[in-house]
Amino acid sequence: MDVLQSYIGHIINVMPSLLQGAVITIEVTSLSVFFGTIIGIFMALGKLSTKKILRIPSLIYIDFIRGTPLLVQILLFYYGIPGLISSVTGEPLRIDPILAGVVVCSINSGAYVAEIVRAGIQSIEKGQKEAARSLGMTHSQTMKDIILPQAFRRVIPPMGNEFIVLLKDSSLLAVIGVPELLKSGQLYVATTFASFPVYIGVALVYLVMTLTISRLVHYSERRLGVGND
Amino acid sequence: MAMIEVHDLHKYFGDLRVLKGISTKVESSEVVCVIGPSGSGKSTYLRCLNLLEEPTTGQIYIDGEVITDPSVNINKIREEVGMVFQRFNLFPHMTALKNITLAPIRVRGLSESEANDRGMSLLRKVGLEEKADVLPGALSGGQQQRVAIARALAMQPKIMLFDEPTSALDPEMVGEVLNVMKDLAKEGMTMVVVTHEMGFAREVADRVLFMDEGIIMEQGTPEELFSNPQNERTRSFLSKVL
Ligand SMILES: Nc1ncnc2c1ncn2[C@@H]1O[C@H](COP(=O)(O)OP(=O)(O)O)[C@@H](O)[C@H]1O
Ligand SMILES: [Mg+2]
Numbered sequence: 001m002d003v004l005q006s007y008i009g010h011i012i013n014v015m016p017s018l019l020q021g022a023v024i025t026i027e028v029t030s031l032s033v034f035f036g037t038i039i040g041i042f043m044a045l046g047k048l049s050t051k052k053i054l055r056i057p058s059l060i061y062i063d064f065i066r067g068t069p070l071l072v073q074i075l076l077f078y079y080g081i082p083g084l085i086s087s088v089t090g091e092p093l094r095i096d097p098i099l100a101g102v103v104v105c106s107i108n109s110g111a112y113v114a115e116i117v118r119a120g121i122q123s124i125e126k127g128q129k130e131a132a133r134s135l136g137m138t139h140s141q142t143m144k145d146i147i148l149p150q151a152f153r154r155v156i157p158p159m160g161n162e163f164i165v166l167l168k169d170s171s172l173l174a175v176i177g178v179p180e181l182l183k184s185g186q187l188y189v190a191t192t193f194a195s196f197p198v199y200i201g202v203a204l205v206y207l208v209m210t211l212t213i214s215r216l217v218h219y220s221e222r223r224l225g226v227g228n229d
Numbered sequence: 230m231a232m233i234e235v236h237d238l239h240k241y242f243g244d245l246r247v248l249k250g251i252s253t254k255v256e257s258s259e260v261v262c263v264i265g266p267s268g269s270g271k272s273t274y275l276r277c278l279n280l281l282e283e284p285t286t287g288q289i290y291i292d293g294e295v296i297t298d299p300s301v302n303i304n305k306i307r308e309e310v311g312m313v314f315q316r317f318n319l320f321p322h323m324t325a326l327k328n329i330t331l332a333p334i335r336v337r338g339l340s341e342s343e344a345n346d347r348g349m350s351l352l353r354k355v356g357l358e359e360k361a362d363v364l365p366g367a368l369s370g371g372q373q374q375r376v377a378i379a380r381a382l383a384m385q386p387k388i389m390l391f392d393e394p395t396s397a398l399d400p401e402m403v404g405e406v407l408n409v410m411k412d413l414a415k416e417g418m419t420m421v422v423v424t425h426e427m428g429f430a431r432e433v434a435d436r437v438l439f440m441d442e443g444i445i446m447e448q449g450t451p452e453e454l455f456s457n458p459q460n461e462r463t464r465s466f467l468s469k470v471l
Binding site: 125127128130131135137138141153 | 279281304305307308310311312314316318319320321322331332335336377380381384
């Protein structure tokens with residue numbers, strides 16, 4: 001009974017800082033998916049391009065990011081690259097952890113979004129492009145007016161999924177001290193050693209966020225009539 | 230010069246030889262129907278005429294202009310050559326009217342209101358004025374195909390290509406689409422129609438081409454080809470479809 005009471009006490013005590021951390025988590029994730037989407041659309045068009053000069057950089061970027069762990073990318077960007085720069089310039093270089101987190105997660109997300117967008121574009125029947133081109137429309141008019149608007153509706157479910165994946169993976173930013181949800185929990189554990197209730201609390205806050213997002217995605221799918229073209 | 234002239238057209242898909250030397254002319258206002266067994270290269274031939282497929286060798290002239298030259302502006306050529314597909318290929322995220330007005334606005338530079346006027350008069354012509362604001366998904370197959378014809382006509386092309394326009398339709402809807410095409414033929418449109426509708430070919434075509442194994446095996450007026458085919462393969466094909 002005492003144990004249960006003390007657990008509940010810890011959860012109540014830690015909750016305000018967990019919620020503050022959750023706000024950072026959501027901010028970092030939203031910004032990263034936003035910038036990742038912009039990067040991803042261009043990388044997808046690059047990967048589908050017939051021009052090598054556009055295709056090859058996109059291929060390298062997508063393969064490198066998807067083929068290496070996010071944790072390694074975080075450490076490389078936060079410690080490795082500043083270390084390299086300061087060894088050249090001789091000046092110490094520190095980056096703000098939140099800024100670093102957004103940059104790394106945007107770059108990371110961009111590669112996954114690129115694959116989602118590419119698959120979305122390729123899922124549009126060939127006849128759509130042929131109809132548009134047979135009317136004299138150019139390649140870019142066809143993309144903008146015909147292919148991308150249709151692909152957009154098809155990528156909503158996987159984009160929602162990408163958001164959820166990144167929301168969870170942004171917990172890795174704890175290692176560079178970004179004060180997000182997991183880090184907030186860790187700080188509390190460091191002084192109280194109450195790891196069980198705190199990490200249960202952390203897990204539950206993540207769960208509430210991911211379930212809410214998947215509801216929202218589901219709702220917008222229905223609003224936009226995804227799947228009934 | 231004829232409206233369409235094709236000289237010794239060959240097309241390969243990789244190692245697969247699909248067109249093996251096609252030469253033909255289509256005069257202005259002529260209606261040519263192309264018949265033949267499936268896989269004989271009819272669609273490929275038609276799609277070469279607006280460069281949806283790139284010919285491997287040979288020349289194609291549209292209204293006196295060579296289009297098989299690498300320097301040619303493909304988009305300019307396609308503005309003059311309308312195409313209607315077996316599966317309609319309407320843009321599902323746009324209303325019937327918007328399907329029709331998009332290319333005239335984007336490509337021909339029409340204002341929205343000019344394009345809408347043109348679009349509505351074309352919808353009237355194909356009997357679908359009241360469907361202007363409907364999405365393609367809510368139209369029957371026959372209605373979709375009529376919108377697709379209107380969409381191609383909205384560019385005011387010199388030539389219309391049809392690739393089995395009624396093959397994906399339920400039988401009761403074939404007539405409404407063929408009627409629109411008959412009207413078009415009467416108005417003097419130059420048309421090349423790949424079809425299995427022998428009745429239509431007999432009634433509307435000025436000339437019928439029988440294609441088999443990537444060549445034009447035989448051609449003539451409907452009367453000549455249907456009543457008195459010279460080639461053994463034509464006879465055997467016609468005996469199966471008539
Ligand atoms: N894009 C393509 N790639 C490879 N082979 C193709 C392609 N398009 C058509 N073919 C082949 O070319 C041949 C002729 O096809 P097609 O022109 O569609 O014939 P038809 O319209 O007379 O049925 C067929 O063997 C078909 O499989
Ligand atoms: Mg065909």
